[in-house]
Amino acid sequence: MLETNKKKIVIDPVTRIEGHAKITIDLNEAGTVDDARIHVTQYRGFEKMCEGRPYTEMPALTARTCGICPVSHVISSTKACDNLMAVRPPKAARNLRRIINLAQIIQSHALNFYHLSSPDFVYGFDASKEDRNIFKLMQTHPDMAKDGIALRAFGQKIIETLGGKRIHPTWVVPGGVSHEISNEQKQTILSQIPQAMDIAQKTLKYFLNNVSKFKKEIDSFGNFPSLFMGLVNKKGNLEHYDGFLRFVDSDGNILENGIDPTFYKDYIGEAVEKDSFLKSPYYKPYGYEKGMYRVGPLARLNVANRCGTPLADKEFDNFRNLNNGKPVLNSFYYHYARLIEIIYGIERIEELLNEEKTMSDNIRSYASINRNRGVGCSEAPRGTLFHDYEVTNDGIITGVNLIIATGNNNLAMNAGVKQVAQSFITGTDALTDGNLNRVEAVIRCFDPCLSCSTHALGIVSSQVEVRDHNKKVIDRISRG
């Protein structure tokens, strides 16, 4: 709901994103939008607090960065530790890590689509507060709400089955995993796949049947040229666990290919903004800010040649046809890409479970420190995640650099917020609840996990500030 008078705007309910942020919208003298930015306002400093700890603690420590995507941190962290030990985990361990990583992606994507974003799709961006929330969705679309719970539970149960618990599992360890999968566990997961796939297909159908209603949003929600980055496998296909970095431009030209993530610093620079604790990575050869790139589901499908599984590939073709085979530039289609990745994840989990080597009891390689620097990289739900550790010969951490998935998108999120604000807020009369919801909804497209990316600690707080041409705050929308 929006209550507005001359000086104050209040939006309720709270923003549907993971974490806490502030948006400023700067108006010029004519009252139209000059600039708009997202600020992440809390700081935790995981990189610093890890110094002095043994490297073996890093997977458990860095998993605490987040309660939504701890598995992603565990995966990248253990890969960095593998790198420090100079070992490659056995095939069974690599497959099991892939399975838990995909389960994490499925449950996270389901959370975004069903619980955070679906009220916008079902009721529209201009719907009143009373309608545009999960409570109303439960009443009017209980089956959709039920599907969301079931699909998220599918991913969560896999994490719990393999990792022992749903949040902060400690089963993925340097060198591999701590125990093998039993046949009973395998069959339990396989038995849940038909239902999960049915829900995923149904949801995709719903999205495709309704997406035409949002032409204005598709055209203006972060719809601009940018670079895209993601991991691809040796065939150039979609990859979430291992592989090589690839950068493509908005015309689909491959700028960089086959990059070992260990050398990420040669390609990615990190700028620090004075008004946000979220760093702004950029493609180094193009410099800051021209080197803006996007990561995450949309970027992964833009950089990959194919998905590599039958049902996902069928939809991948439709996705790529949106822009005649070139990268899809509209950030609104992050939602579409997320649904395709859910289908891919379910298919791939089934494939991996049915591989004979996955059932092997050879699940861990052992070694001590063989290198003083180790980099781990994987695809988290929101994009490419880097863990970079430096250690003493005894394995004590002396330096940490984390590039979090959401951080990679910082420049693009800012560009998206500005584009939406300029498209919809065309004067103070346009400061409607629906338009301010759109300003936030563009951020929801990227599905940022701000607690991860800044390692934020704080009270739930999201604010939109509207400032006049003298930077004086004339309206403030507080949520939470």
Add this chain to the structure above:
Amino acid sequence: MRAIVGYGNTLRGEDGFGVEVIQRLQETTLADTKLIEAFQLTPELCLELLDVDEVFFVDAGFSSSYHYEFLCSLKDEQIATLSHHISPKLIMNMLKEIYKKDMNYLIFSMATNKFDTIYDQKRYKQKVETMVQYLKELSL
């Protein structure tokens, strides 16, 4: 069947009160009772509550004035989104609206103003034990 759901983060301190109570209860045998511990309440919890008739939620609740007092019903508002924090009330609403499952629930909270540490180990342990005994008696 009854479910007792204890939630919180034991790494923080008194925030983990609910989980500690569940871990103590797991050392005993309560008839017809399902014990569930969690870091936080999530929508999937609904699936685990479909086969029960009554739910007790156990957690730590903020109070600046009544540290270590038991409060049976704190103000229970759903102030956040379905992201990091879900209240017992929202879980029960989800069960009612989505699964047509309406049942009684109670919230047992230990009041604290020190979520991130255990302020007084002795008193805290006593409170855990008192809650354990109380829940055992309720389950008889």
